[in-house]
Amino acid sequence: xxxxxxxPTPSPAPPIPTGTPPKVTNRGRAAGPADSANSETSDFPEYxxxxxxxxxxxxxxxxxLDILDVDMMKRRDESNKMDHHTMLYNSDYLIVRRGxxxxxxxxxxxxxxxxxxxxxxxxxIGSSPHFSKGTYIPVFPTKxxxxxxxxxxxxxxxxxxxxxxxxxxxxxxxxxxMYVGVVTPYxxxxxxxxxxxxxxxxxxPWVAEDAVFLGDESEREECVMTEMGIIYHGSYxxxxxxxxxxxxxxxxxxxxxxxxxxxxxxxxxxxxxxIKIVRVASAMLNSRDDDGGVLVGNWSGDYTYGVAPxxxxxxxxxxxxxxxxxxxxxxxxxxxxxxxxxxxxxxxxIPSRVVTNYFSAHDNDGNLKxxxxxxxxxxxxxxxxxxxxxxxxxWNECYMSRPDLPAGFGGWQVVDATPQETSDGxxxxxxxxxxxxxxxxICFPFDAAFVFAEINSDVVFYSRSKDGTMAPVKVNRTHxxxxxxxxxxxxxxxxxxxxxYKFSEGTTEERTVLEKAEEYGxxxxxxxxxxxxxxxVLPNLEIGVGTNFEMNIEFINNSDQQRTxxxxxxxxxxxxxxxxxxxxxxxxxxxxxxxxANVRELVVVESKSYMxxxxxxxxxxxxxxxxIRETGQIITAMKVVTLQNPKLIVRVSSGGKVNEEMxxxxxxxxxxxxxxxxxxxxxxxxxxxxxxxxYYSLITxxxxxxxxxxxxxxRAGTSRVIATLDCPALRQVYGQxxxxxxx
Numbered sequence: 120x121x122x123x124x125x126x127p128t129p130s131p132a133p134p135i136p137t138g139t140p141p142k143v144t145n146r147g148r149a150a151g152p153a154d155s156a157n158s159e160t161s162d163f164p165e166y167x168x169x170x171x172x173x174x175x176x177x178x179x180x181x182x183x184l185d186i187l188d189v190d191m192m193k194r195r196d197e198s199n200k201m202d203h204h205t206m207l208y209n210s211d212y213l214i215v216r217r218g219x220x221x222x223x224x225x226x227x228x229x230x231x232x233x234x235x236x237x238x239x240x241x242x243x244i245g246s247s248p249h250f251s252k253g254t255y256i257p258v259f260p261t262k263x264x265x266x267x268x269x270x271x272x273x274x275x276x277x278x279x280x281x282x283x284x285x286x287x288x289x290x291x292x293x294x295x296x297m298y299v300g301v302v303t304p305y306x307x308x309x310x311x312x313x314x315x316x317x318x319x320x321x322x323x324p325w326v327a328e329d330a331v332f333l334g335d336e337s338e339r340e341e342c343v344m345t346e347m348g349i350i351y352h353g354s355y356x357x358x359x360x361x362x363x364x365x366x367x368x369x370x371x372x373x374x375x376x377x378x379x380x381x382x383x384x385x386x387x388x389x390x391x392x393x394i395k396i397v398r399v400a401s402a403m404l405n406s407r408d409d410d411g412g413v414l415v416g417n418w419s420g421d422y423t424y425g426v427a428p429x430x431x432x433x434x435x436x437x438x439x440x441x442x443x444x445x446x447x448x449x450x451x452x453x454x455x456x457x458x459x460x461x462x463x464x465x466x467x468x469i470p471s472r473v474v475t476n477y478f479s480a481h482d483n484d485g486n487l488k489x490x491x492x493x494x495x496x497x498x499x500x501x502x503x504x505x506x507x508x509x510x511x512x513x514w515n516e517c518y519m520s521r522p523d524l525p526a527g528f529g530g531w532q533v534v535d536a537t538p539q540e541t542s543d544g545x546x547x548x549x550x551x552x553x554x555x556x557x558x559x560x561i562c563f564p565f566d567a568a569f570v571f572a573e574i575n576s577d578v579v580f581y582s583r584s585k586d587g588t589m590a591p592v593k594v595n596r597t598h599x600x601x602x603x604x605x606x607x608x609x610x611x612x613x614x615x616x617x618x619x620y621k622f623s624e625g626t627t628e629e630r631t632v633l634e635k636a637e638e639y640g641x642x643x644x645x646x647x648x649x650x651x652x653x654x655x656v657l658p659n660l661e662i663g664v665g666t667n668f669e670m671n672i673e674f675i676n677n678s679d680q681q682r683t684x685x686x687x688x689x690x691x692x693x694x695x696x697x698x699x700x701x702x703x704x705x706x707x708x709x710x711x712x713x714x715x716a717n718v719r720e721l722v723v724v725e726s727k728s729y730m731x732x733x734x735x736x737x738x739x740x741x742x743x744x745x746x747i748r749e750t751g752q753i754i755t756a757m758k759v760v761t762l763q764n765p766k767l768i769v770r771v772s773s774g775g776k777v778n779e780e781m782x783x784x785x786x787x788x789x790x791x792x793x794x795x796x797x798x799x800x801x802x803x804x805x806x807x808x809x810x811x812x813x814y815y816s817l818i819t820x821x822x823x824x825x826x827x828x829x830x831x832x833x834r835a836g837t838s839r840v841i842a843t844l845d846c847p848a849l850r851q852v853y854g855q856x857x858x859x860x861x862x
Contacts, residue, residue: 154254155384157293157377159246160312167300167307183303184236186310187278190224191297191318198222204325204344207368207806207834214373216323216468217391218288222273225280225299233261233272237302240270240284241309244295245387252388253291258284286320288328291391292467293377294319319373322393322468330393330520333470341608342470342518346805347839348461349606350454351475351613352695352736354510354759356659358604358613362841362855363458363473364433364805367466372435375442376466379403382411382445393469393519394550397534398565401547404460404536406447408545413441413459416538417450418694420734425449429735430845432801434462436810452695456536457513470518474533474616477602479512480576481539481696487571487636487643489578489599492589497746497753498687500583507697508599510738510759512537512573514548516605521552524563528552531619533570542566557620559635571636574600574620579644580744580755591646592753597624649752652678653712655686655743657758664737664762664849665730665791670722672743672756676712684710684754686745688722692732693740693759703728710745735850737762765790767842767854769802775860780831783808785842785854788823795846800826802842806834807858835862 192199193213199221200206205214215221223240231238240258248255250266258270260282269285297316300309310316324333324343333339346365353359366372380390383403389395406412414437415425422428428450431437437448437459451459457473464471480489492503514535521529533556534549542548542565551567552560561568580593600621607614622628633643654675662668676682690704704724712718729739739760746753768786775781785802789795795818803810808830818824837859844852 153384154245154247154252154387156246156381157244157387157390158381160296161243161246161248162312163241163243163298163309165309165311167309183308184231184238184301185228185308186225186238186299186301187228188226189297189299189310189316190226191316192222192224193318203323205321207344207346208373209368209370209833210319210373213318214321215286215318216321216325216329217286217290217292218323218326218329220269220283220285223282223284223297225282227278227280230278231272231275231280239300239302240282241298241300242268242286242295243298244291244293253287253391254387256286256290258282288323288326289330289391290320291387292320292322292396293380293387293390294374324468324470324518330522331469331518332520333518335608337608338518339470341606342472343465343468345465347841348458348473349611349613350458350473350513351604352454352511352513353761354738355477355601357661357759357761358477359761360613361454361851361853362432362839363454364435364803364841365458365462365465366433366435366803366805367462369435369805369809371439371442372462373466375438376463378442379413379463393517394521394523396467397464397469397517397519397532397550398547400460400463401534401536401549402545404456404463405451405538405546407538410447412447413437414451414456414536415447415449416452416456418452418696418698420694422450426799427735427845427850428452428455429851430799430801430843431455431458432803432841432843433805433810434459435803438462453509453537454513457515460515460534460536464515464517472516472605473513474516474603474605475511475513476574476600477511477604478599479509479573480599481507481509481512481573487576487641489576491578491580491755493580493582493592493744493753493755495582495584496685496687497582497744497755499689499742499744501699501702503583508576508578509697510693510695510761514570516553517550519550521550524552524555528554528560528563530554533566535570540569542569553619557622557632559632559639561636561641562639568636568639568641571641574603575633575636576600577644580753582753591644592648593651593755594644594646594648598757651747651752651754652676652750653682653684653747653752653754655684655745655754655756657741657743657756660760662760662762663790664733664764665726667723667725670724670741672720672722673717674710674712674720675717676714679714680749681714682712682750683748684712684745685748686710686720686743688720689742689744690722690724690729691740691742692729692734693738694734695736695738697740699740700734701732703732704741733762737764737851764849764852767800767844767852769840769842769854769856771840771856771858775832775858777832777835777860777862780829781807781858782827782829783840783856784825784827786823786825787818787844787852789818789820792820793848794819795848798844798846800842800844802828802840804830804838804840804858806836806838807832807860808840832858832860835860 191213274281489506492500531553532550538546578595581589656673688706692700772782798815
């Protein structure tokens with residue numbers, strides 16, 4: 120063996136790259152870039168020759184048919200917009216619906232000769248139009264040659280040809296450009312690209328072949344054409360209403376909705392499928408996954424760097440701000456997400472409505488249980504009780520066929536943009552078939568199991584012993600999903616649609632549904648603890664913010680023997696999501712009840728105990744628990760009290776006519792002894808007034824203010840002006856006034 124050192128010499132480190140890194144492209148993977156932006160377009164050549172140029176260049180084309188002008192017939196009072204129910208869109212462009220014929224007038228340089236002349240209309244969408252992808256569609260005037268869209272000559276008058284075009288009922292929804300091309304012996308001569316020949320094609324719920332067809336005219340009018348909505352909130356036994364201007368026809372809103380899909384980089388080719396569109400939009404309406412979404416959620420109560428969710432009056436400001444700034448808008452909670460999502464859906468032509476579920480469970484583990492932990496004495500253990508039940512939760516329903524599911528599961532579908540849990544890696548929910556949810560078919564896409572749990576979870580009270588073991592002591596199977604509401608078509612009343620989501624409690628159908636859901640993995644509490652022979656009942660209360668009040672809690676002894684209850688009465692300020700803010704009341708009375716008798720325990724609540732702790736929407740949550748000394752049984756009762764806020768008074772001048780100036784005033788009186796600081800008042804009215812706002816740095820206690828604005832109505836009909844007042848010390852103050860505008 121040699122004495123020479125055989126230790127390998129380390130190789131030198133590779134050089135560190137310098138300079139600009141190479142641009143990452145699709146080259147080598149695809150022939151062209153992915154087409155995912157409706158705002159980007161590709162110009163077609165004005166001249167497309169079939170032959171090579173001769174010694175003197177290309178031959179002249181002046182002796183052949185030429186296009187002088189194209190009239191898109193896009194005025195609001197013309198047949199296109201009237202027939203396609205798009206006359207309310209405030210736009211400079213033609214807006215039509217797929218699956219239905221629209222017309223254009225083409226002015227040639229001479230009369231059209233069918234036997235000699237050949238021309239076609241070419242519709243393109245996106246940056247890389249291609250015939251096989253449905254992004255380039257030629258439309259011909261003769262029956263002998265047709266593409267996926269039908270074309271026909273309706274009329275000729277002099278040099279003008281009226282052409283009828285029927286887009287396919289499943290075509291891509293978005294912004295197209297139309298060219299007119301004339302065939303000559305030497306090539307194709309087409310119109311130059313001009314924005315005046317841009318047009319929008321939307322979904323069509325009036326045509327049976329469209330996936331979003333809705334046969335009920337009253338539902339169509341409400342869920343597509345109605346701009347002013349009512350969103351229900353409050354609590355199950357104290358329902359409140361919030362007016363909202365969806366504003367789906369306002370100037371710029373349609374472009375903003377298309378931008379949302381562009382921002383998501385949704386392939387153009389997927390934009391004819393309502394299932395794919397609503398799933399993408401469900402993720403894009405919130406910015407929980409990235410910085411590209413429309414709205415930033417905030418439940419903290421601190422809205423210093425944005426607008427408080429309770430302050431918004433409509434979707435217009437939100438969507439226009441998002442599309443212009445390219446940044447998420449602050450802030451939103453569930454009803455704001457649902458309202459803006461509703462605008463998006465109605466604007467594109469997908470029938471939709473906002474739905475409110477009272478006592479909505481947030482199921483984060485799929486077990487269909489909301490667990491409340493009590494200690495050995497029956498007192499709630501807040502450190503171990505993590506589940507919460509929202510006083511209410513708003514989501515959307517949209518109407519569409521579901522060819523991906525068995526027959527019978529089309530129709531209304533739940534979609535939800537509020538970021539609660541992830542679905543396929545993103546914060547979104549739906550579309551989930553309402554029929555599938557009702558019948559326990561929660562295996563069907565998308566997210567049916569999550570929605571099923573929101574309306575069917577059991578509230579289970581557990582008693583936790585000192586050694587850590589827990590035993591169920593009470594199961595409430597009827598608390599969650601107590602009431603599901605939406606606005607009635609054509610009027611301002613509410614509509615109970617609970618029976619569309621679930622069968623009546625305790626029926627054979629309901630038990631069958633729950634058994635079916637369990638087959639697909641939803642587990643629920645099977646135990647049935649004995650029912651205590653003492654009931655506790657909390658009263659219904661209507662209390663104004665800042666007032667003292669009394670609450671009589673009734674203990675009812677159903678047994679033939681005397682009962683003694685060691686009770687725990689807790690009052691907490693809570694967010695509408697059921698999350699506890701702070702506890703302001705705690706009492707531990709011992710209540711003795713004679714056989715077959717009842718006893719009332721009086722609880723006095725002073726405003727000073729809760730006012731400084733109030734969070735938005737002013738919800739107080741009372742829980743009464745207790746242990747019966749003679750039997751060891753646990754009793755429980757819960758009640759949400761929504762404190763009533765002062766109102767805004769909205770007054771509108773009478774005798775309104777289109778294009779004649781009117782006056783609206785908003786009046787408010789501070790009913791408190793303390794001053795309100797940093798006050799914003801907002802108001803708007805569909806078809807009458809764009810969103811306006813006014814800031815007041817201070818409104819002293821007991822003082823009043825009046826804000827007056829002028830506006831000019833643009834449309835005849837009945838509408839409403841809605842207003843909100845918002846400040847850190849007082850949320851959710853609003854008012855409205857109905858207005859009838861004459862032509």
